[in-house]
Amino acid sequence: MISATYTVHPTPVGDALLVFTDEGLVALHVTHDDGDDALAALSLALRTLPGRDDVVDGDLRRQLDEYFEGSRRTFEVTLDWRLTRGFTREALEAVREIPYARVASYGEVAAMAGRARAARAVGTACATTPWSIVVPVHRVVRSDGSMGEYGGHPEVKRFLLDLEAAAGE
The missing domain is CATH 3.30.160 (Double Stranded RNA Binding Domain)
Structure with missing residues (x-):
């Protein structure tokens, strides 16, 4: 147990x-x-x-x-990956590589995870991540640069991106 x-x-x-x-x-x-x-x-x-x-x-x-x-850019915490499997884990590990105050598209993350054509699967991984903030799925945007929904709370995604942009200056 x-x-x-x-x-x-x-x-x-x-x-x-x-x-x-x-x-x-x-x-x-x-x-x-x-x-x-x-x-x-x-x-x-x-x-x-x-x-x-x-x-x-x-x-x-x-x-x-x-x-x-605004004084911390990375998190030092051990993650228990038991709720993620397969490509979802690979995608989330790739998301962790996106630098602070930067963004990457779903397609770019798919390529980083070794499956260039899996942008939709990256979207699913981001939408179902067990970790908000410490795995920075808020840094993943659409190919046209628009933010996306972020679990029905795009205002939270905007807040996090603006926070990082301001602290990164």
Whole structure:
């Protein structure tokens, strides 16, 4: 049986639900309403109900605060990849290579992941990522440069891109 804990950390774009297993961060979801739905979905995916632990991984919470203050450009956290498989993982690993304050198109990420014609699959990987912010799917844009939906919250994507652009100057 897998053991998991979670905490909720406030950010300027909404509360971040942080879920950890013994192997690392298994999910980071920004909740825009009630985080109970996200926690329930993760519980089903993990086949366990994570216990609340408000002192879990203070280091990641500090890193998130630093990111939103504009002083952190990368995250140092071990990821538990159990919720990703196949090309989704390859695409998300490629996304992690996009430099801070830069963007890449879905097609460029597909090429980075070794499948130049898999832009739509990259879109699916970004839309279903278990990690918001620490795996910077907000840096992936459409081929025409437009932002896209970002889980129905394009304003969050715009906020993150503007934050990085301002801090990158």
